[in-house]
Amino acid sequence: MRVKNPKAVFQEIHDAAAGRRASVEKQAVPTVHLGMATCGIAAGALETKKAFEEAILERGIAAVVHPVGCNGHCYAEPVVVIDHPDSGFPPILYPNVSPGKAKMLVKLFLEEGDPRFEHILGATVENEMIPWVMEFSRFSKETRIVTRLCGQIDPESIDEYILKDGYASLARALEMEPADIRQEIKASGLRGRGGAGFPTGEKWELAAQADGGDKILICNADEGDPGAYMDRTILESNPHQVIEGMAICALAVGAEKGIVYVRAEYPLAVDIVGKAICQARETGLLGDCILGSALHFDIEVFQGSGAFVCGEETALIQSIEGARGMPVYRPPFPVESGLYGLPTVINNVKTLTTVPPIIEKGAEWFRGIGTPGSPGTTVFSVVGEVVHPGLVEISMGVTLRTLIFDICGGIPNQKKFKAVQIGGPSGGCLPEEFLDTPIDFDSLNEAGAMMGSGGMVVMDEDSCVVDVSRYFLDFTQNESCGKCTFCRIGTRHLLDILSRITKGEGSREDLSCLKDLSRAVSEGSLCGLGRTAPNPVMTSLKYFEDEYLAHVDHKKCPGTTCRDLTAFYIDLETCARGCDVCVGCCPVDAIFTTRTRKKGIDQQLCVKCGECKVVCPPEYDAVKRISPAEGVPVVERLDKE
Amino acid sequence: MDQNDNIDETKMLRDIEGRLGVFGRERGSLIPILQMIQEKYQYLPKGALEIVGRHLEIPSAEVFGVATFYNQFRFHPPGRHPIKVCLGTACHVRGGDIILENFERKLEIKEGETTPDQEFSIEKVACIGCCALAPVALLGETVHGGMAPSKVEGLVLRIEVEKEMRQRAGKKEQDG
Numbered sequence: 098m099r100v101k102n103p104k105a106v107f108q109e110i111h112d113a114a115a116g117r118r119a120s121v122e123k124q125a126v127p128t129v130h131l132g133m134a135t136c137g138i139a140a141g142a143l144e145t146k147k148a149f150e151e152a153i154l155e156r157g158i159a160a161v162v163h164p165v166g167c168n169g170h171c172y173a174e175p176v177v178v179i180d181h182p183d184s185g186f187p188p189i190l191y192p193n194v195s196p197g198k199a200k201m202l203v204k205l206f207l208e209e210g211d212p213r214f215e216h217i218l219g220a221t222v223e224n225e226m227i228p229w230v231m232e233f234s235r236f237s238k239e240t241r242i243v244t245r246l247c248g249q250i251d252p253e254s255i256d257e258y259i260l261k262d263g264y265a266s267l268a269r270a271l272e273m274e275p276a277d278i279r280q281e282i283k284a285s286g287l288r289g290r291g292g293a294g295f296p297t298g299e300k301w302e303l304a305a306q307a308d309g310g311d312k313i314l315i316c317n318a319d320e321g322d323p324g325a326y327m328d329r330t331i332l333e334s335n336p337h338q339v340i341e342g343m344a345i346c347a348l349a350v351g352a353e354k355g356i357v358y359v360r361a362e363y364p365l366a367v368d369i370v371g372k373a374i375c376q377a378r379e380t381g382l383l384g385d386c387i388l389g390s391a392l393h394f395d396i397e398v399f400q401g402s403g404a405f406v407c408g409e410e411t412a413l414i415q416s417i418e419g420a421r422g423m424p425v426y427r428p429p430f431p432v433e434s435g436l437y438g439l440p441t442v443i444n445n446v447k448t449l450t451t452v453p454p455i456i457e458k459g460a461e462w463f464r465g466i467g468t469p470g471s472p473g474t475t476v477f478s479v480v481g482e483v484v485h486p487g488l489v490e491i492s493m494g495v496t497l498r499t500l501i502f503d504i505c506g507g508i509p510n511q512k513k514f515k516a517v518q519i520g521g522p523s524g525g526c527l528p529e530e531f532l533d534t535p536i537d538f539d540s541l542n543e544a545g546a547m548m549g550s551g552g553m554v555v556m557d558e559d560s561c562v563v564d565v566s567r568y569f570l571d572f573t574q575n576e577s578c579g580k581c582t583f584c585r586i587g588t589r590h591l592l593d594i595l596s597r598i599t600k601g602e603g604s605r606e607d608l609s610c611l612k613d614l615s616r617a618v619s620e621g622s623l624c625g626l627g628r629t630a631p632n633p634v635m636t637s638l639k640y641f642e643d644e645y646l647a648h649v650d651h652k653k654c655p656g657t658t659c660r661d662l663t664a665f666y667i668d669l670e671t672c673a674r675g676c677d678v679c680v681g682c683c684p685v686d687a688i689f690t691t692r693t694r695k696k697g698i699d700q701q702l703c704v705k706c707g708e709c710k711v712v713c714p715p716e717y718d719a720v721k722r723i724s725p726a727e728g729v730p731v732v733e734r735l736d737k738e
Numbered sequence: 739m740d741q742n743d744n745i746d747e748t749k750m751l752r753d754i755e756g757r758l759g760v761f762g763r764e765r766g767s768l769i770p771i772l773q774m775i776q777e778k779y780q781y782l783p784k785g786a787l788e789i790v791g792r793h794l795e796i797p798s799a800e801v802f803g804v805a806t807f808y809n810q811f812r813f814h815p816p817g818r819h820p821i822k823v824c825l826g827t828a829c830h831v832r833g834g835d836i837i838l839e840n841f842e843r844k845l846e847i848k849e850g851e852t853t854p855d856q857e858f859s860i861e862k863v864a865c866i867g868c869c870a871l872a873p874v875a876l877l878g879e880t881v882h883g884g885m886a887p888s889k890v891e892g893l894v895l896r897i898e899v900e901k902e903m904r905q906r907a908g909k910k911e912q913d914g
Contacts, residue, residue, distance in 0.1 A: 139868035139881035171870035324827030326867030361773060361810050362863070402769055402808035419768035419794075421807040480828035480869035487870060521827065554827050568830050572864070578807075682888045684840055704843075706836045708887040 101389030107268035110380055110388075114256035127160040127181040127207050130188075132174060132248055134167035134333040135365050136326070140174035141195065148196035152203035160207050166334020168248025169488030170235070176248070177202075178221055184210045187220040190230060234503045235485050240466060240492040242474050243450045244327075247334035252369050255376040258337040264382055266453035270345045271390045278349040279305060282452065284460035286472040291317060291408070291445035292523065292549045293625070294471070294538035300442060304350040304432040307440035312352035315436070315443045316343055318359040318366070319413060321405035322521035323572060325552035327476040327488055328446040332359060332366040335450075336373035340396065342449030344387065345456060347394040350442055355396040358413055362403055371398050405522070405576035408550075409624045410435075410443040412578065423578045424624035447476060467493030471537035475551060479505050482512065482557040491536065498532040501555055512557035515656070516641065520549025522569045522576075523629035525636030526562050545636040547629065561658035562637040562644055567595040573630040583621030587614055588630050595634070598645065599659040601652040601725075608645055611638060654724045660705045664726040667696045667709075672719040679709035679720065689734050697732035751785045754778075758793045768794060772805055780820075781812040809864075817852045817859035819897055821845075822876040826865030834873040838862060840890040841875070857901070858894070 129149050133142050146162055153160050170176055173192030179202065180188040189212055191202065198216065205211045212227075219230035230236045241247075250257040258264070270278055283298030304312060316339060320328040332339060343355050357370055374396050377383040385393050399417055406412045407422040414436050416422035435441025451473060455463045464472045471493040477500065480486045484506030491500060497517060501507065508514050518526045525546035527534070534540050538548050556565065574588040594611055597603045615631035615638075622628050638645060647653045654662040667679070667688075672695040679696055680688045687702035688709060696719075698709070710720040723729060754775055761767040761774075768790070775786050782805055791798035805811045823829075823838040838860070842848055845858050852859040868874055871883025877893055 135866075136868045136870070139866070139871060139874070139883065171868065174868075174870065321864075322827075323825070323864035324869060326865065326869070329867055362866075400770070400773055402773065402810040404808050416769065416808075417766060419765035419804065421804055478869065480872070481831050486828075518827070552827060554831060556831065560831055565831070568827070684843065684887045684891065704839065706840065706887045707833065711886060712888075 103268045103271035103388040103390050106381070106389040107264065110264075110382075111259055114259040118256050118260055127158075127179065127183070129160065129162045130165050130178040130180065130249075131162060131194075132167050132176040133164040134330055135363070136167055136171050136330070137174045137176065138365075140193075142175040144196045145175045145177070145194050145199050148199035149203060152200045153207070156203060156208055158203065158207050160203075164251055164253075165249060166247050166252045167330045167488070168334075169244060169330065169490070170485070171487035172485045173218065173487075179206060179212075181207060181210075181212075184212065186212050187222045187224040187227060189220055189227060190218045191216055192218045235506065238495070238499060238504050239490050240474050241490050242454050242466070243331060243338075243447050243476055244334070244488065244490045245454075246338065247330060250335065252334050252336055253372055255337055255373065255380055255382075258335070259380075262457070263337050263453075264341050266456040267341050267344050267348075267382065268388055270348055270456050271388055271392060275305065275349050275351065278345065278456070281460050282349070282455060285455045285463040286460075286469075287448065287451060287455065287463065288471060288473075288538060289445055290447035290451070290475065290551075292520070292547065292551075294548060297444065297448055300432060300444070301346065301350050303430070304352075304440055304442040307433050309434065310439045311354065312350055313436050313439050313441045314343055314347050314350065314352040314355040315410075315413065315417075315441060316355065316357045316446055316449055317408065317410070317413060317443050318357060318363075318446045319401040319408045320360060320363075320550065321403075321408050321576070322550035322552045324480055324521055324554060325478050325550040327478055327551055329360075329363045329366050330488055331446055331450055331476075332357075332363070332370050336370045337377065338450050338453055339370070339446055340373060340377050340383065342452035343396060344383065344392075344394055345452050346442065346444065346449060348392055352442065353393050353395070355394060356417065356436075357396060357398045358401055358407075358417065359398060360403060361400040367398060367400055374398070404578070405572070406578045406624065406626050409626060412624065413443065414441065421578070423580045424626075426623060468535065468537045470539050475536065475548065477536075477551045477553045479553045479555065481518075481554040482508050482560070483555045484509050493537040494535045496533050496535055497527070500536065500553075501532070505555070508555070508557045510557075512559060514555070515558050515560060516556045516562055516565075516637075518554040518556065518565055518569075518633070519546040519552075520632075521552040522549075522573045523547060523625065523632055524549045524552070525632045526565065526640065527636065528640045545632070545639065547632065549629075556656075559656050559658065561599075561654050561656035562641045563595065563648055563654075564599055564656070564658050566633045566637045567592065567599055569633040570595055570630070573626060577626065577630070581622045581624075581627055583618045584623075584627030584630065587618035587621070588627075590614060591618065591631065591634060598648045599654075600661040601648065601659075603645075603649045605649060608638065608642075608649065652725045652727075657722045657724045659724075662726055663705065663722055663724040664700060664729040665698055665703060665705060665707070665710065665720060665722050666729045666732070667698055668719045668721055669693070669695050669697075669732070670719075671717050672696055673714075673717050676714070676717065678712045678714065682708045682712045684708065691732060692735060697734065699734050700729060747783060747785065750779060750783060751789060754783075754786050755789050755793075758789070761793070763794055765794060765796070768796075768801065768804055769808075772801075772811060776811060779815070781815045784813070814852060815856070816861075817857050819857060819878060820859045820861065820876075822861045822863045822866075823849075824864075824866050824872070824874040824876070825862045826867075826869065826872075828869035828872040829865075829874055832872040834885075836887065837873050837875055837885045837890060840887045841894075844890055844894050857897075 177194040220227040288294040412422040431441040
């Protein structure tokens with residue numbers, strides 16, 4: 098049935114792309130690579146881009162601005178790499194490039210050849226003049242498979258992806274038998290990256306054997322965890338690797354229709370994926386007779402409307418069918434009877450993105466990365482109290498300590514590490530003794546947390562685990578679809594109890610009630626949302642019981658976070674006479690001047706926003722926060738009438 | 739004023755009805771249709787839900803049921819300057835709720851409401867994915883990172899000042 102040799106057709110496409118790129122690159126001018134994903138834009142990349150373009154035009158320099166995706170270094174956004182071959186310097190990475198800095202770099206580096214060493218983070222290749230970024234652990238300890246091209250190529254250019262050997266794996270897969278592709282994925286030990294870790298090869302095998310009409314492949318990019326954004330970054334930075342992975346999967350299971358289910362809250366990702374699909378179609382990499390073979394496969398985008406539960410596959414299917422996204426009982430599993438009753442394979446973005454490298458380099462290579470039980474890499478978005486937050490791709494089995502302290506730079510401001518919350522609303526809170534736990538599906542499950550979505554929040558001594566548990570319960574309670582009684586009402590009561598505790602109104606009975614109710618919610622719920630919703634409470638109760646007891650018994654919040662249990666006051670010893678900074682910033686005019694012309698806080702008016710503590714000059718550092726609130730020294734207000 | 743609103747609404751509904759033609763009548767079109775309406779008008783007018791129900795031949799209660807299930811859909815028009823406060827995990831840890839509270843206090847409305855002059859509306863959103871800038875708020879489409887209570891004051895004040903300047907300029911033009 099095969100008309101042409103896919104590899105030969107691919108070679109033609111590759112050569113054509115190379116020809117087009119060569120005419121662009123022939124000019125050999127300095128290039129400014131600028132990270133333009135959502136996070137970069139939020140940090141001001143659009144203004145920076147404009148500044149670069151204006152300055153280049155103004156000075157009449159031959160240079161181009163090349164938009165790329167996100168490289169995961171959120172702390173350094175907007176990130177710019179300037180490749181100026183004539184200057185004699187290697188490509189240099191500059192962090193936090195404001196419009197002013199952009200104009201300065203155009204003048205001093207592009208025009209005059211001075212790279213301004215004080216602004217450099219590092220060089221992107223090894224050289225003798227400037228430290229290579231791979232000498233820093235933030236770069237060197239990562240293992241990039243899924244995000245290997247993120248931040249390096251223009252996501253809107255299929256040519257750039259093809260020239261990085263993109264779609265070569267698809268050409269290779271087209272020369273394999275579908276059963277061999279499935280065998281390769283099975284042999285690689287790849288597990289679903291959506292959180293639960295179901296073996297991908299097995300899922301594909303089940304789908305391939307299912308009968309009952311045309312098969313459908315869904316790429317699940319309904320990233321709902323309020324603190325994880327790796328799926329979005331992948332779609333925005335390298336959409337073609339996702340499409341390639343989908344095409345290979347379609348070939349392996351025999352699907353002709355694919356859907357990318359992406360959140361409508363990610364407008365840039367929706368836009369970029371849509372464009373990428375069109376480009377792939379025009380290039381003959383999607384549609385009929387892909388690369389001259391008998392494979393027919395096309396993809397459309399469906400925008401999810403923002404319901405956390407739709408990350409669950411049966412709920413996701415319900416929402417595509419136009420219903421409320423409520424999970425349904427399995428079996429039948431979607432691979433047997435899914436969307437409109439057709440066999441449906443649902444894989445996470447990261448799972449599908451991992452597929453092309455496996456086909457390219459083989460299952461053996463993939464098994465060599467990570468742990469025997471969880472081969473490969475995983476992407477975490479590390480946020481909270483770390484020096485270098487952002488997206489990090491590590492091989493499975495790396496310890497939490499390496500991730501938090503070596504890669505992300507540890508805790509800022511000389512604070513102590515308290516806990517790390519892994520897996521978002523379904524995950525758990527782990528204390529210091531788990532820092533040497535390797536990160537993989539099984540070890541995290543054993544510890545009571547879970548891989549989940551890959552969100553990771555690092556907390557220092559000033560955070561409160563009770564408050565974080567309450568936060569996640571607030572989220573799951575809101576997102577519970579309401580189908581199962583235990584989830585619908587149970588999470589509400591869990592939240593009420595936790596709110597009571599954070600207000601200092603909790604009792605010891607509440608703690609035992611939390612434990613019982615958590616177990617009940619977990620056992621009495623149908624889908625993953627309800628079953629894992631109590632995880633944040635259960636793990637924090639297990640590992641941080643003393644914090645709960647402090648809240649309940651002494652009305653004290655050890656992390657001085659819970660607002661009802663803390664109070665601000667101004668230390669009259671260190672407060673400076675005549676300094677009015679705090680008075681000016683207080684949003685509720687709670688700060689007054691005492692008889693000694695120092696300041697005091699009116700506890701009745703104070704809303705505990707902490708602004709005064711932030712603005713108080715560090716040489717005085719006079720604003721203090723204490724818990725319990727009753728311990729606050731009383732300063733009489735005289736100006737009140 | 740009321741009459742004007744009515745005319746606008748009729749016009750709006752007629753426009754929405756005209757746009758339904760490209761969508762199929764199967765149930766699967768429901769969410770894409772609702773998304774189209776919201777994209778166009780920033781909210782789902784009550785009358786539109788009935789029109790959509792008629793188009794898909796399902797009760798408008800069904801349409802309402804689906805629309806209310808998802809966080810994306812809004813049933814009131816947002817203000818001219820919609821404010822979205824991120825309450826994702828990173829923003830929560832860094833005090834996002836305090837930012838929300840300051841907006842609420844400053845504008846004297848609660849989350850989910852619009853000011854009587856239709857100038858501002860406040861919404862909370864779960865993670866807009868720039869956690870390194872936490873706490874974050876969106877004013878229109880612009881992201882403001884590293885928010886603080888005093889920055890809330892500044893942002894609101896700036897918009898009010900700009901509005902006043904526009905009004906004065908308009909008045910001058912009229913006078914001159």
